[in-house]
Amino acid sequence: MIPELGHYALVLALGLALVQASVPLYGARTNDPVLMSVAGPTALAQFGFVAIAFGALVACYVTSDFSVVNVFENSHSAKPLIYKITGVWGNHEGSMMLWVLILSVFGALVALFGANLPARLKANVLAVQSWIASTFYLFILLTSNPFLRLSPAPLEGRDLNPILQDPGLAIHPPLLYLGYVGLSISFSFAIAALIEGRIDAAWARWVRPWTLLAWMFLTLGIAMGSYWAYYTLGWGGWWFWDPVENASLMPWIAGTALLHSAVVMEKREALKVWTILLAILAFSLSLIGTFLVRSGVLTSVHAFASDPMRGVFILMILILFIGGGLALFALRAPVLKQGGLFAPVSREGALVLNNLFLVSACAAVFYGTLYPLALEAVTGSKISVGAPFFNATFGPLFLPLLIAAPFGPLLAWKRGDLLGVAQRLLGAATLAVIVIAVTFAAEGGGPILVPFAFGLAAFVITGAVTDLIERTALLKVSPRIAFARARGLPRSTWGTALAHLGLGVTLLGIVGETQLGAERIAEIKPGQSISLRHYDLHFDGLANREGPNYRELVGTFTVSRNGEPIGVMQPSKRSFPSRGTATSEQALMTRGAGQLYLALGEPNPDGSVAVRLYHKPLVLLIWLGAVVMVIGGGLSLSDRRLRVGAPRPAKSQAAMQPAE
């Protein structure tokens, strides 16, 4: 009964989506306010029905209803409740349900909070949003129905792949999807603007919060996925340049570029056409990401060809929206009025530079990710494009961004003074030079790049702080006045500074982990020790343990630093009888911002066991930096200028804000 209810609700959602995709659009053309106002309520109702459908699927999982194929294939009655629920999106059908759920959430949010949007823009945006939704409902109903029944119902499910039974993976997909799908709003706004043929600074002000929200989720989602890969896969790596990871990185880069260009558009009415194009591209990359992951084309081009229904369907969605979006852009962009002028050295100029490098870096990732697929499809030969390619292209293209990041916010709009900004960054540069000298001395003749990388991280971090010091005049006026000024600063200024600071922190983590890390692999028996740097790990022994749906072999290691015991690490190997597979659980011990990382190998017949021990200094900063970026995004989002219709700040407060 419940699965049928879910199925039915999904069909109704499709019906509503079709109404919402057409009626408001016609209303906007004929200037009929009644038809335009259909969009809001249908968006809310659509969300209601998708929520019912999704809830029905969750209910099937929670009650372990194995008469539903999807539940049978991906769940098990002995699984802990949390993994029964997260198992819903641990498979193809369920994750597409999550996709449409989030899509409808965003549609409902626009309907609810878009009261200040011009009626016509709102109608068009919601209509475009509903085109996207309709195609995905059709995709689910025609090719990936999660509510299909199985008869007779099996007694036990086949269990979720053990590697997916992890708290990190429970929240990772929803975060990532919130990001992917959030970019659909920017896309809908861009298409709506093209349909109307009119665009102004207000448009950018409406789009920016949605882009920012999507960007924040995407940042968190990517960081979460990276941390999950780090502690689960046992190789100690946190980024593999795997196509699946690149699929989420590309929309992030494009989204970052969009955020920056939307600032120019909002403040200066320039870069309009470019911003629209970026909005289309950012969501296109999200769709491509969905295609790569969901069509099975990555698993193998061969598998894609042998079960083409799904892949071809997503490919059609892809062509419809990317091709359609770009065609509309080509047709209508010349109609849009060009905006203001600016000198090359100016805040606008810096933001253009930012966009150029971000888009180039994104193109490099795109090429490296899709070329092997294209080559295999055309010639049949399989190649792998690995980390060396991305390091050699993405790295150099990101470097100028890092150097320029502290300069941008300090430059004035319209016409900047590069020399003046350089003088103000003298403190940050001096600190960077000190860091370079100290690292160089401490390292005593390692690769010359390492000290410079640390210096760059220091420059980015202090550069962001310099921006705040300059704006509050901390060093020039009394601390009390500076504090008052700090409170009076627009939140988006704090947001910018924090986001750039977070970038520096992540960079510091990356440099620390890759350049200062150490690794040891050994085979040891109980009673023996393995040591790395200051740490000694004494192997106490192996023991068996029972979990809810697995058995595990746990190794116990007493850790001491310079002879002082500091704790115990217990890596393990788990075997899951229901799937006949095994996973490794690594043991992590946090020391400051660094970690000790211990992975257990297969035990040998003679009682010895292989272990892999890493010391990873500063590694936690990689993800901490991402969190700082997200906090910056959140502050910026709460800026009253971005809240449409928020009352203007009081005069006295405005007077204290430095000119931007």
Next chain:
Amino acid sequence: MTRRQRRLILIGSALSVLAVAVALMLSAFKDSIVFFNSPTDVAEKQLAPGSRIRLGGLVKEGSVVRGENLQVRFEVTDGKNTIAVAYQGMLPDLFREGQGVVTEGVIESAGRFKADSVLAKHDETYMPKEVADALKKQGHWKADDGKQAGAASQGRAQ
């Protein structure tokens, strides 16, 4: 500056950044791509010793020999040809005799391969299409393998 000059500067800088990006991509591409090969490919293409490839196939039953200091020797087969692989280090969780494996490394001499990494078969990419086909012909292919592995790779994805 006139409008024209400003526009020229903008277009000029855009083109130069783009040129740098393309140059980087092309130069990096030449050095960093690695081809997948099955043991049969290696035999047929007569790849020269010293060439770097990814070798994929099944770990031959009964071929895994563990030595001192995490030294491992095993054979990779596609049912038609077999290549002996030497590796030192920890093997991934999913490494089993009779299961698919992909190793990356250098061809030493005919029929011998020195691997510097062994990839867990977390997704089916590590099973070259030809191998999969060959295995299917001989009935070694377990439909479940692909399905499960696919799920794992999807897991990474989301």
